[in-house]
Amino acid sequence: MQKNINQRFLKSVSVRLSSEFPYFSIDFIKQLKKNYSSEIHAYCQTPTDEKFYREVGGNDLYDSITTYQHLKRIGVEKIEDEKSIIEKAKIYEKKLGHTLNHIAVPDRNFGLGYALGGFYHPRSRLADRASYTQMLNHYVQSLEFWENEMKEKKISLCLFPLTIASYVANSLKIPCRWMARSRFKNYHYWSPNIFWENPKAQKIYLSSKNKNLKGVKLAETYYSEKSRREARLQKSKFFSAITAILRQLLIRSYWFLRNYKKGKEGYYLKDTIRYIYRRWSHGSQATGRHVLKLKDLEKRPFVFFPLTTEPEINLQQRSPEYFYQLSTIAALSRDLPAGVILAVKEHVSAIGRRPSNFYDQIKRLKNVVMIDFVESGIDVIKKSKAVATIVGTAGLEAIILGKPVILFGKHNSFDVVPHAKVVKDQGKLKKYLSDILNKPFDIKKAKSEGAKYLSALVSSSFDFGNYDYINYKKYDKKIIRNASKSLVESLES
Secondary structure, three states, X not given: OHHHHHHHOOOEEEEEOOOOOHHHHHHHHHHHHHHHOOEEEEEEOOHHHHHHHHHHHOHHHOOEEEEOOHHHHHHHOOOOOHHHHHHHHHHHHHHHOOOHHHHHOOOOOOOHHHOOOOOOOOOEHHHHHOOHHHHHHHHHHHHHHHHHHHHHOOOOEEEOOOHHHHHHHHHOOOOEEEEEEOOOOOEEEEEOOOOOOOHHHHHHHHHOOOOOOOXXXXXXXXXXXXXXXXXXXXXXXXXXXXXXXXXXXXXXXXXXXXXXXXXXXXEOXXXXXXXXXXXXXXXXXXXXXXXXXXXXXXXXOEEEEEOOOOOOHHHHOOOOOOOOHHHHHHHHHHHOOOOOEEEXXXXXXXXXXXXXXXXXXXXXXXOEEEEOOOOOHHHHHHHOOEEEEOOOHXXXXXXXXXXXXXXXXXXXXXXXXXOEEEOOOHHHHHHHHHHHHHOOOOHHHHHHHHHHHHHHHHHOOEEOOOOOOOOOOOOOOHHHHHHHHHHHHHHHO
């Protein structure tokens, strides 16, 4: 089987090299070359990235290495033939089965307008200047670029591809894999799609005959998120904000003096400074005296709704059908029975990005309260009657803890668990809430099913050990072997 896998999928592999795990990527490519003699076609965003990967990995590691920074500039190129661009766009839309506007949704540049709850995220100069036709031209030429690359290099597998590249790969029947966080400890798995679904975990869960597992005691969020959260909390403090602003001024001055393109084409300086300032000033609206503590909700039945950062792939990409959070909050508020409140908690990474009246709109709903964002999400889940979420960690944690979950995003691997309900028709939301809050609920059985799903999740994942996304240079090399083995297993299934 392994030989067949090598011949079918690992012969010619495209790898997008990202700043998230640079040294891991190099070691992982070495493993693929050693075990499967794979051709490696690497892709970097900038020439600086390419230089790093050539110096650290060595030129012999890659069969080709290509930068795609030029794709961003396409969005501001002068349009000579608007009709031709629109016709090409229509051809690609038919080929891909999606509109180009749909593809733009998770894009922080051209799709920023879809991040309705992230209005103050810094704007990109290039994207801001682009007309609608220029945006279409950007996507048309990007699609043409990735299609040509995959055909010319006879790509048989795409690892960590950009979203737009994955659409091309799907149209050419080329499998893709993303290394996704399981959101339990530091386990990861190889997802076959941009929604980070885990069909292997679902299969293991549904086939498992052990229905009497004991519930799992979760004490804190998963490892990699914990380290990130601590770093983000630090950024919301006053002196951190001052330091960040001064740093931006120095960096931008350096870019200007060196005549760097990113100084002219990247995020607006005023937007970046405004965001840093708002990150500090707006933090007070989601913590302290302006919101409730968890202890204030004692003896008050509530449904928990954790907010998600915008713009963020976790929301816009994983739930393209349902990503407007204020609308979701309003719907939950409308359909909650008397005496039950909705408790909303902000995500630390979202502070500073929200529209000016975002929190005020939430507070106008009489049966909705904001709780302090520093409260532990797991502690809030434990005290809640149920959890409602579009996508995110809280849904999985609630499943494991045996709490009823209402899911608005349909791309969730844990919706096979009985105490999870996916809202496919918002007209049924009232019934879901009524059933959850008014009918008897077997918490013991739910905890058993949660433990069963967690067991399936762990079985379908590999342990990323001591790897930290912030301090990414030091890690146990057995992680490489685990990741490689798990990748092959995902291709076999």
